[in-house]
Amino acid sequence: MYGQLPEGGDVALDTHKTELTPLRRGRETQRLRLYFLLPLVIAILITEIVPITGIYLFTHRSVGVGGIHLQLSALDLYRDTIDQHAHALETVIDILVHDEDLQDGLARKDRETLLEHAAPMFDNMKRTYGISHFYFSGPDRVNLLRVHDPERYGDLINRVTTRLAERRGTTAYGVELGPLGTFTLRVVTPWYDLHTRRLLGYVELGMETPEVVDRIRKSLGAEAFVLIRKEFLDRPGWEDGMRVFGRPADWDRFPQYVVSSQSLPTIPQELAGRFERGEMQTASDEPAIQFAQRFYRPLFVPINDVGGRTVATIALLVDVSNEVNAARLALFLGGIAYMTGGVLLFILFYRLVGWIGRRIEDNERRLHDLAAIDRLTGLFNSRIYYASLTSEITRAQRLGHPISVLMLDIDHFKKVNDTYGHVAGDRVLERLGLLLREYTRTGSSLCRYGGEEFAIILPELGVETAMETANRLRAIVEQTDFDIGEDRRIKVTVSIGVAAFPESATTAEELTKAADSALYMAKEEGRNRVSRYRKSSPRASEPRIPS
Known part of the structure; x- marks a missing residue:
């Protein structure tokens, strides 16, 4: 286009x-x-x-040359895992927001209805996807129901993910640090009435992410230590949580961090020294650490929460003994x-x-x-037209913008072919394509729909503005002399049908039919005119009068 x-x-x-x-x-x-x-x-x-120098440098320093690349790989793996889980939760939410019973309960703020329908869903999601949190909140972010904890409700949800979803008007997700030192992936989506687009509230799904560290560790063949910054924790709550998980709760071991989990029973001395000093960056020439007769490359992967704060670090020890x-x-x-x-x-x-x-x-x-591409006019063909229109409708539904479609047809084009020949007809089509490109605004999408018919997609334009554009194009075509070769010039006119999303139709196929139906009316009313689609217009599937 x-x-x-x-x-x-x-x-x-x-x-x-x-x-x-x-x-x-x-x-x-x-x-x-x-x-x-x-x-x-x-x-x-x-x-x-030089071999001897290379041996020395490699054994003492060069083992760490690839540290930054492995760190980036670990970061990418962490982000990809989070994104995969988030997209899975988004898919689940997309199914939820089309449930009419849940929508009715949320609209009426009926906790009993919400709980009745959501509780079985939560049990299934918990078993299947490991979802641990399921919230419904009103437009004011006041919690209506925690499906996972129905007795707690009525409090203001002030988490970053919810505030982001409120501000953006669309889905927000991210990792948040809990009081027990656990990381929870939360996905929050504004729930709009499917018919009126009125905001009914927010739905939130959450899941714990302990397997993320295990996935990184196994992927890199590494040992892992998860360290959380003390400033983001409540000491009594964290110590209670560690006891619940059966882990040692040594709050005072390091000045800035606590060790939340570790895959080795002891921390190597060189690594513990870096924890003590707060040195949590991977150097490009990171030397190997020798521990228990093995060589390890230390890597440090910062973990940011949804607010952009670095709340924790994953310290990895990648076994590079074979490499050495x-x-x-x-x-x-x-x-x-x-x-x-x-x-x-x-x-x-x-x-x-x-x-x-x-x-x-x-x-x-x-x-x-x-x-x-249509080779004659240089415009795109109908396959690209439908793909582009479908994409624009999806974007318009998300952002609340209108879309207009113009369906344009050359009047009496068969007569041009019969009188002057098909070569002349091709010249008319080619020239019309150039006119449309020249006089259509940037951002519009042009297509030769078929034969002498053209389609124009006008994103973010309502039907009134689209009517003005159509009338302008019609007048330009009417005033243009079309060179058909051999020093011959002819006049042609066009009829244009206009339809708009969402008032005329809500899908690409329906919107195209609506514009086609309006074009039918323009033809029937005398040609060389613009017609706007109305519900009373004839169906586009009915036989057309000759062009």
């Missing part, structure tokens, strides 16, 4: 040509070179170190051979990957063109 594409598309638009181009020239080549050549370059650089031993042997025996082979491989792969990347880009460009 002209000006924008469906969300998630992997293409960008040239606003002068309505064509698809890769987001970044050479993207595939760069990506392939990065994936294939970066490890090769690192290997070459390593093998250039293997590197010593490799540096002694294979230095020169690896360096020579690495240079040759680099040259070979650099050329090969460049060739493959260019081939991929060319094929991708051709596929995009074939799948999306």
Whole structure:
């Protein structure tokens, strides 16, 4: 479409040509070179170190070179795990907000109705997904019902996630630190009446996330220590919670942190010293720690809550003993051979990957063109039209914006073909496409819907403004001389149907039918005019009068 594409598309638009181009020239080549050549370059650089010096540096300092990369991997794994859980909870909430019984109970603030219908759901969600918290709150954030603890209600929910959902008017989620030192993922969604869009309140789901640390530890093959900053804890509550979990509650061991959980029975001395000093950053040249005849690389992963505060740190000890031993042997025996082979491989792969990347880009460009663009007018085809309209309707429902659709058809186009030939008809279609691009605002979406029919999506425009746009386009077409070749120029007119979301229809297919129906009326009323869809308009599926 002209000006924008469906969300998630992997293409960008040239606003002068309505064509698809890769987001970044050479993207595939760069990506392939990065994936294939970066490890090769690192290997070459390593093998250039003099073997004896390399052994010394590796055993004492160079083991930690990859620490930052592993830390980023651990951070990504943590965030991905949280996001996966959050999206799962969002999916559950999306199902809940379509339950009419729950909506009726929330609208009437009927705790008994809410509890009656929500309690079985909570039991199932707890067994299936590990959901531990289930809240209903009113528009004022006053709690109506804790399904997991029905006796507690009436208090103001003032957590960051709820306030974010209130301020944004959409779903908010994040991790919050509980009084017992546990981390809870909370997802809060404003609940709007499905018909009136009136805010009825908020629904919240929460789950404890102890498996996140285990997942990071197992993924990296590491030992883990979870340290929480004392300033965010209540000492009696935390100590009680540790006793409940059967863990030692040593509040005074370190000045700034308490150890909430650990996978080793004891903390290595070097690591304990860093906890004592509050040194919780991973250095790029982090040296290995030797403990129990093994070598470990320490990593520190900061944990931020939904408010952006660093409330805890996961200290990881990644076992690199095999790496150390293997590197010593490799540096002694294979230095020169690896360096020579690495240079040759680099040259070979650099050329090969460049060739493959260019081939991929060319094929991708051709596929995009074939799948999306009408070759005659340079506009997108009906497949892209429906994808874009569906995406815009989803966005409009989320943000509360209108959308208008113009369905435009050339009057008596068959007569143009019959009188002047199909080549002349093609010139008229091509020129009309250029006019629409030139006189339609940026951000609109243009498509050749089929034959002599065109569709225009106008995001964030109501029907009145869309009518003005349609009348302007109709007048421009009427005043334009269309060059059909051989020094011949003709006049053509267009009829335009206008429909708008949500008043005319609420789905892409229905909105298209509504605009088509309005176009039918414009044709029936004499052509060269604009008609607005009304509920009394003929159905778009009825036979049309000739164009």
